[in-house]
Amino acid sequence: MSIETNHHIESPKEKQNRHKAMEAISLLNSLREDFKAPIESMEYFYDLFERVHCKHESLHDDKTKIGTMCIQIPSEIIYALDGVPIRLCNGFYTDDEIGSDFMPQKACPLVKATVGHFASNNFTDKPDIVFSPTTCDQKTKAGSMIESFGYKFIDVDFPRTKDSEASREYWRRSVKQFALDLSKFQGKKLTKANLKNAIKKIGYAQSLYNKLSDFRKNEVVPILGLDVFLVTNAFFFDKIDNWIEATQKLISELEIRAKEKISPAGKASPRIVYTGSPPIFPNYKIPQIIEESDGIIVADETCSSNRMFNDMVAIDEWNMYDMMDSMSDKYLKACTCPIFTKNEDRIRRVIQLVRDYKADGVIYQAFAGCTVYEMEQRSVLEAMEKEGIPILYLESDYSPSQGGQLSTRVEAFLESLKTRRRNKK
């Protein structure tokens, strides 16, 4: 007698995929449905994330995929050498849990999730080589672990101070070394024309982002902060030409919306500048709470969004070394990552964003375990107090469980901003 067994036992990979798809789709559905006046051209981005994270489609079968661990690896050089940059910072709770087996209990969820992703070896676009700038301790140390999983992993020396001339020189050398390493790996020579083209292309993407941001300065903000985070997150892995096209479309739609004063937010919605640990798809927990509680994020100071696009490269003479040096400086000197010894730049930047985008307050998120953001909290709070800018500091992680407590605090803060605005009038 034979028993026909028709059921299939789910493999760990399948389970991981299923969980990640659930995380992704629940966010995407909420973005599609929970807010009024949805933007049509955002569908490209919703669909993109759905294809990659729910249907596990790969986007770059035909290209060499160059993994990067932080924003400091110049994607201009990667494009110039015919690779596709894939930023591997990870926002999935599923991967965070896998990574927990390798990292200390109190480690940063972003690093844990990234390590977990590597440990599972379950990629839609698997990186052929990974370059990691030695930024924070946890990412730096995670590197050797990831290498031990069998990946080709190269550290790119990154200085922890940025004020000295030595650090500038040091980083310029590091970037040159990175270009050499990658050029060897790709078996392709970096040429002036290629690099110039890549700089132009990234420059164009940056200018699109800045145009997008300009709409958020309007009194009636035509786009959710969540949507903008999604657009900038897509830049981590999307085909750049598709991204450019989709963003152009988005901008033309926003132009119409701005004219017709259509907004997903309410009239009295407090305008928020978001800073701190980066929201990375699908961990949009805090931005989601903010915008579901009638706040609107008008600007951000994070490495998953604004910091990637803000500073454009200028060059006097398009020589190879001038391009390299000018580019390198942007990735070091203009960077407001909290890993640096001092960070007045970040404070100045947040204050300026509040002014430019006429924000009512700042929400500062730090991942529990992201020591540097946790440590910098004090100085930022002090500076904001001095400027008379209301600020809320929140600690969160990737777990889906703490929603209630966080939303109470956010709601109270937003309410206080509304009262403040009313009193001012």
Add this chain to the structure above:
Amino acid sequence: MFIYTEEIEQNLLKKSNMKNKIRNFINNGDLRKVRFWIQLVSFVLFVYGGYLAINFGSSFPIFTCPYNQDVSATCYLISLQHQLALPSKILFSPAFIPIFIGLLTFLAWFIVLNKAWCGYMCPFGTLQDWITSLRKKIGIRFSVYTRHHFEQLSKIKYVFLTIVLLFPILIGAGVISNNWSATFCQMCPARVISPMFTGDFSQWSIDFSSKTNMILTALGISFASLFFIGSFVKKRFFCFFCPMSALHYIFANTSIVKFKKNGSKCTRCGDCYTVCDMQIKDIADDVISTNILRDDCILCLKCVAACPEDDALHFDIFNIKIFSSTREGFEKRMNVGFNIKNDGETDK
């Protein structure tokens, strides 16, 4: 009454629209072209103006060297040296009035443009920019100083300025002989090079009349040779050592022209530093000073043109922003969005 106020309002609106239009036009302008033409015109005017009997006097704040007979103005340093070389007795008598007037005339010129005299008017500076364009065409990369060398070499212009001021007084006091007259001019590369514009190569010689002259003119010739080599490999090579630039800086605060920075808008991305011919680091790194004019600055305003942050850098006359950095202007000048497919050198 009601109509009247409305009219005024409309007029005001029109005016402010007009103002914004002009402002945008200037801020979006192609600085390179503007500069090229201003430089060309002033070069012709100052170097060959003599042919047209134009004369701007003898207290000009740029290197318009009278060793070239046809200049339309005279470099102030040469007059200053001659005036200071008067015998000490005369120097401290009422006869010092002409010296004072000379200084006032120099200041009168200077306050109009501040250091923009260097970046836009000085024929010697223009010549260096032309040599730079030649190098660019050939496709050779320029050189830069290391920070350490920069700081060491940056002092040389003050040494030259001391020579300009001190040696004539020593002559007047009878400490050194007349062979030292116009000490700096004898060493100055502009003395050797300027007459060449009108076909006079006679300054490429060493004056053997005395040991002093021999040494000074030999120095002049070596500086002139160095000038050509130097400015071929280094942008604005000589300006870095120019005593006139040092003299300018002493009076920089008297000018109606100010070069300002709003540090709170600066992200320290370093674009301004990248394009700076003079390698002035403060332009990118200093976010505290509002007056960002430094002693090496030639006020060419390339940094303003290369700054992507709105109003972070601006060039003011009477505290009115004449030329400000804007993202829009930046994108236009850098050809952002155009030229994605490489079509050669449209951005030159």
